[in-house]
Amino acid sequence: MKRPILIAAAGAFERSALHRILAEAFPTSPLSTCNTASDLQARLEARFPGLLVLDEALIAATTPTPALHASLARFGPRLIVLTRDASVPGPPVGAWARDLPDRVRRAVFDQALSVGSYADPEVRPASPAPPSLAPATKRVAPACLLVASSTGGPSALARLLQQIPVGALPWIIAQHMPDHGTQAFAAHLADVSGHAVSEVGGQTRLTSGSIYVLKGGLDFALSQTPAGTLTLRPCPAVASPFHPNADHLMQTAAVAGIPAVALVLSGMGEDGASGAAALGQAHNPVYVQEPATCIVPGMPGAALTRFPYALRLDPSAPLPSFVSLCSHQPKED
Known part of the structure; x- marks a missing residue:
């Protein structure tokens, strides 16, 4: 996969860990980072073309502007938010390493569905889709x-x-x-x-x-x-x-x-x-x-x-x- 990936995380440790995880899983993807909400907003306003991996702690550490909320909402399936369990200290790097590569592949597939084509054929799921991909790609009306x-x-x-x-x-x-x-x-x-x-x-x-x-x-x-x-x-x-x-x-x-x-x-x-x-x-x-x-x-x-x-x-x-x-x-x- 050659999609550019932007890593948005406030902490240097988190940025380093996420960079390592993604570099190992997607060695041909250009990786970049930002560490503040204002930096993130500037990148989104510049119409960043790739995927965004966002540590929710970056948003929690500040008061996001309405413009940033709107930009994130427009990002659609290209946005991957990394949530945290407040009862557990520290970033859940182990869970990120286990789950993030699959979530990135799923995001690429979802984006391909939204535009009606497969921009990255190598991440098209097999048929039938693996269980890890099925929930996100199943498009159904709300119940x-x-x-x-x-x-x-x-x-x-x-x-x-x-x-x-x-x-x-x-x-x-x-x-x-x-x-x-x-x-x-x-x-x-x-x-x-x-x-x-x-x-x-x-x-x-x-x-x-x-x-x-x-x-x-x-x-x-x-x-x-x-x-x-x-x-x-x-x-x-x-x-x-x-x-x-x-x-x-x-x-x-x-x-x-x-x-x-x-x-x-x-x-x-x-x-x-x-x-x-x-x-x-x-x-x-x-x-x-x-x-x-x-x-x-x-x-x-x-x-x-x-x-x-x-x-x-x-x-x-x-x-x-x-x-x-x-x-x-x-x-x-």
Whole structure:
């Protein structure tokens, strides 16, 4: 492969390690580096033609400008974000060495798909595709929308649902609320939006056009049959102060390979950030409420830190791409 690769990492150790990993895997690819958000923005504005390998710590160390967010979003499949586990000290170089070469090959293939040709024939996957390539190259419509919501989220949800067609993509809402409040909240959303909204407290098969509010105090997992049927199931409480837990819900979807749109609304803390990042890394659409419109911007801000190229959404004027995704009606068996 001869594609140029730009390594964006704040630390000299990280840049050196990534350079070594990529040089060994792709000896014919020109490699370059940058170490600040401003340097990265300058390279992107100069229309860098290759792949971008971005250590998320570079973004976390600063406040990215809207221009940088927009540039990263436009990079599409050429952007490879290296996430970190905050509970583990130091950069996960071992995981990078194991996973990064395959992710680069997958990014080249995805870019070839997006332009309708194979610019790098040597990285075209065999038929059938290896398991490591299959999840990213499988282009399917979303099956559901997963929502993380807390303080300030109910009003944002009411405004959004009033602008979304009835009878389309099912929504699953993880609203941080006591168990005695979610049934009334579901009834309120139904009244103000005209959608079919119900509280979910047990195993439930999802249907098109329905909005599901997870019962307060419980956590849920999402599964999918080979035929595409989605089912919500209660699960043991996860280690978090927030229940229903949006991170866990989204992560179960990502692990199961379920095509889902992620939406993180106003709220305190970071619930939804890791889950949205997991879905985004699996090439699913990720939206966050524009922090300036939030009553409490903690959750959307955390999601932007974990997944800096998520799209920002004003609940009063949602993006056309969001409305279009929510208008899709999944097939049901």
